[in-house]
Amino acid sequence: MLAHVIRGGMSESRHYGYLAIADTSGRRVYATETADSLPAFLRSSAKPFQALALVESGAADRFGLSETELAIACASHSGEEPHVRLIRGMLERADLSPEDLLCGSHLPFYEPAAHALIREGRAPSNLHSNCSGKHTGMLLTCLQMGWPIENYNLPEHPLQKWFLELVAEFCNLPPAEVKTGMDGCSVVCFGMTVGQMATGFARLADPTYWEQAGKPEHAAAIARITRAMMAHPFFVSGTDREDKALMEAAPGRIFSKGGAEAIWCMGFPGRGLGLALKVDDGYSRAHAVIIAEALRQSGLLTESEIAAFTAHQVKPLRNVRGLVIGEIQAKFKLLPPD
């Protein structure tokens, strides 16, 4: 068990799952007992890896991407007005249109933005998709590489093949062992254990690892990408979101990217460590409680940094009238390294 939901003093619901903290070698520094038992898909936590191609291809420089624009290429953004405006500008600069994006459209995660569209009788566009920044980055990479921008989402396209190689290299498994499926936004998604995900985020956190490995292009790209994410947490996520709250609670000490089906990955710059969480049932309501407890047990953030995060993200459970009816409690013990 990772956490349970308490109502009237009784455990009403329970969340099981897997959590691992790993270093760049792939060693598990702290982990739940079952961390390597079942694979999961990285989902949107793959976005920083996909942004590697945007930087390493030269596309980010050719199109003059700002740090904010690089951050939103790694985002599951909330579809707020500043997000939509930023992506529109990136597309216009490359003579692309929102219709070139293959992410599909859904109402913004940010409720006031969603309600504004409904009030105005407007359908959401591709720009409101939480993945529109990543998809824009994909289009820019294709233009830079001279690849077709049609069907850039399919497994046969060289862009998706490149992503698979990057993910495998960072997460420390052979490309043939990476499971694949179709993501919510119609691109390829990548399956592996949380231990492998944590290794990937450790390798995003440590440029020296890549310099020593003779891959200076990775060293430069991860420094730039993680700096952009940490400098612009709002553009990686949105108002009241967990990724934003965590990065703002410990500025420059953590970068964080969640994904669908209750995936959450983070890296710790200067320490060469990564953390990955998968809640088995795909439900993320216990995420903040679980991560606060894991950071406490591992000592990866300080008590005051953790408190700054939980002050925003961990609240008692309230009912329709706002009355407190219970709380979510963490219930696990990480195993230290062998």
Next chain:
Amino acid sequence: MLAHVIRGGMSESRHYGYLAIADTSGRRVYATETADSLPAFLRSSAKPFQALALVESGAADRFGLSETELAIACASHSGEEPHVRLIRGMLERADLSPEDLLCGSHLPFYEPAAHALIREGRAPSNLHSNCSGKHTGMLLTCLQMGWPIENYNLPEHPLQKWFLELVAEFCNLPPAEVKTGMDGCSVVCFGMTVGQMATGFARLADPTYWEQAGKPEHAAAIARITRAMMAHPFFVSGTDREDKALMEAAPGRIFSKGGAEAIWCMGFPGRGLGLALKVDDGYSRAHAVIIAEALRQSGLLTESEIAAFTAHQVKPLRNVRGLVIGEIQAKFKLLPPD
């Protein structure tokens, strides 16, 4: 495990839980191995029990409740216009106002109704709460019993004490062993194992049990309540809802009432059997798949009845663009009786 979520041929997420089918004596006829290991709250699956008080007090007759009105007193309705209109009429007939309801307000479950309110810039009222029919029934019961209508939601109020006794009597446990908490709509909720919930629904399904037990008032009330639910599935739930689909798939052969945190209970009239499901994590997306499989293994509905239900409620999983990305599969074997 009860079910898992498949993407790209891989199990991405998993739902664990508890399921029991019991008879009126409390015997488990079919059950998962762990059916009695952990209690859960009945939540909205308690509504048919709470409606017993509405009928047995004489309130349903005094206020001339129609069968439809009795059905909505057992409902977690979707806040559609016919639901709201029906409850408004019940309140007016008793000189009550929506402000007397203590359920709180939330946007209707039915998305077009929610969007209509947002478009019109109107806040949802207590009438839109999925529990407003039950709360109206509670107010009518208080009027009939001569009890104050203030604070009818609190554990100290005689109405809530009566509910606790009824739930304990039907579910076959001593009142002192029923766990209590505050529900989403601020009334008392009742905790017990799924085996006990299934027994309660078996006893809702069998008037002869109560006649033999010397409780003809229960026999008459359950016949009237379950007939109302089965005759008006829309008023127990709403458009495209699982309770409605299941009752429409096997008319007169099953009554069904789901609850929050992934509870689902049903009874089988004429057979004296009840079924209760709790998905451990509180997430109900696998409900239709799990129940279809349990009904198949137990033979409680016919293949064609199950097919009529799954045709509406079990679909492949699709992404934002409507592309099929996977499916939910049941994965459990019910144990037959000892």
